[in-house]
Structures are given as C-alpha cells and as structure tokens.
Amino acid sequence: MSERGIKPSNQPALADFKVSVDTVIFSVDTQQNRVLVLLIMRRDDPFSGQWSLPGTLVRQGESLEDAAHRVLVEKIRVNNLYLEQLYTFGGPHRDPRESPKSFGVRYLSVSYFALVRFEEAQFIAEGVSGIAWYPVKQIPSLAFDHGKIIEYGYQRLRNKLEYSPVAFDVLPDVFTLSDLYQLYTTVLGENFSDYSNFRTRLLKLGFLADTGLKASRGAGRPASLYRFDAEAFAPLKDKPLVFL
Known part of the structure; x- marks a missing residue:
C-alpha cells in the first residue's frame, strides 16, 4: 500500500x-x-x-x-x-x-x-x-x-420540438398554423399528430396570439397569422409533450 x-x-x-x-x-x-x-x-x-x-x-x-x-x-x-x-x-x-x-x-x-x-x-x-x-x-x-454527433443532435432536435418553443426561434415573427405544422411533421413525421388535433391543442394552450392578419396563398381560404407569446408560454416551460 x-x-x-x-x-x-x-x-x-x-x-x-x-x-x-x-x-x-x-x-x-x-x-x-x-x-x-x-x-x-x-x-x-x-x-x-x-x-x-x-x-x-x-x-x-x-x-x-x-x-x-x-x-x-x-x-x-x-x-x-x-x-x-x-x-x-x-x-x-x-x-x-x-x-x-x-x-x-x-x-x-x-x-x-x-x-x-x-x-x-x-x-x-x-x-x-x-x-x-x-x-x-x-x-x-x-x-x-x-x-455519432449528428445522430445525438438529431434526437435532441426531435425532443426539443416536443416540449420547448425552439421552432419559434426559426419561424418568421408571424406564421400560419399550417407553417408550424409543416415544420413539425418534417422533423417528427406525419404520424406524430393530425393537423386538426395539432391545431386544437395549440390554440387551447394559449401561447399563440392571433395577429388579426391573414395570409392568402393560392385559391384557398386566407389563413390567420399568429405570433408566439413567450410570456404566455412561461408556465408551460419544461413540461414534456406539450404539443402532442
């Protein structure tokens, strides 16, 4: 010893x-x-x-x-x-x-x-x-x-989208719910949620502020433009599966 x-x-x-x-x-x-x-x-x-x-x-x-x-x-x-x-x-x-x-x-x-x-x-x-x-x-x-680092990072990206507002850091200041849904389905896959449930849940959570403006794209009905409200999101911070 x-x-x-x-x-x-x-x-x-x-x-x-x-x-x-x-x-x-x-x-x-x-x-x-x-x-x-x-x-x-x-x-x-x-x-x-x-x-x-x-x-x-x-x-x-x-x-x-x-x-x-x-x-x-x-x-x-x-x-x-x-x-x-x-x-x-x-x-x-x-x-x-x-x-x-x-x-x-x-x-x-x-x-x-x-x-x-x-x-x-x-x-x-x-x-x-x-x-x-x-x-x-x-x-x-x-x-x-x-x-290996990319694999680890991609899993982090998927996890962050599920419980944090990271998507709003790279979206425009105002966006449609369709824009937001498209980003989520691209990363998480289309099976993570259908659009109707996604829209209903997000609006119920209350951290998207309707700007009163509309976006016209093609011949469809104009879509409402929203803005992320960080203050309204604060009580939900770090809660898992916010969007699912």
Whole structure:
C-alpha cells in the first residue's frame, strides 16, 4: 500500500487535453420535407478532403460558447438561430492525432446544437474546400466520430420540438398554423399528430396570439397569422409533450 499522497507508479499519467467545439447546424426545408445538416469539406489533415461538421479548436482565453458562435459566423450568415450545448464526446482514440508521438494529448469535442432558418441561411465558404446542406437521412461518410454527433443532435432536435418553443426561434415573427405544422411533421413525421388535433391543442394552450392578419396563398381560404407569446408560454416551460 502506498503512503498517503503518493501516487502509485503503476497508475496511468494524467491526460493532456485539447478541446474542440463541433456544431451540428440543422435546418428544415419544409418545401421538400427534409431535415438538413450543414457539412463542410476539410481542407487540412486529418481527414483532408472528407466531409465533417463545422468545428474549431478552442483558443486561449475563449469560452466554449464563444468558440461555438465563432464557428457559426465563419460558416453561415443568418438572422435567427437557436444554439445550445449538446454533449461532450471524449472517448480515447476518437482523433487520429492521438498517438505516442503526441505525448499523450487527447482531443475532446464539446458539441453544440443549432437550428437556423433554411430560407435565410447564406453560406460562408472561407477556409474550407466545400460547404453544403445534407439531408440527415443521406449523410456521407464523415471525419472523426461526427456521424455519432449528428445522430445525438438529431434526437435532441426531435425532443426539443416536443416540449420547448425552439421552432419559434426559426419561424418568421408571424406564421400560419399550417407553417408550424409543416415544420413539425418534417422533423417528427406525419404520424406524430393530425393537423386538426395539432391545431386544437395549440390554440387551447394559449401561447399563440392571433395577429388579426391573414395570409392568402393560392385559391384557398386566407389563413390567420399568429405570433408566439413567450410570456404566455412561461408556465408551460419544461413540461414534456406539450404539443402532442
């Protein structure tokens, strides 16, 4: 038995960590009924020429959230977005730069989850060989463990839509119930609720304010335009399955 305060010599050395921030940026193309994720083609090793999530190593004096915002503003230009920390991926050997020659350096990925409006998003392609939206059901082979990060992020997106107002962060200020329903069915599937039940439940919950305005689209009856009322939603915050 070793003396108190003396580390046994057979214990592994403490790891030396580098921290990256990788951001899963989702968007919803309701016209083509697709959930999309933003991918970039890496220009540098490791995995040069392969698709990956937008990411960066955290700089000296930079917070994780600042690094995540830096990734966003360097790759995409939007007016409305939702951003939150997702999960930390830190298994050994997840990064090929972890080798005996790196003197035990480990690479952690603190992932973030973002949702942006598809219609307004503009790409910024500086520093990458390519940038594109990919449907989550048609993801190509990715660098690192980014496929796993996307799977985790997509499940978070589905969960967030069920109990939080995240959708209203990326909808226009005013919208029709049909616009909202289309977003939900694109992400959750058409079987999550029929339109009539969805409409009845939402209006009963009382956090959608009727603007008194109408939207005319095609030859159909003009649809009412609503606005999200954050104050009215506050009592429902964090209650599960609000919309189902």
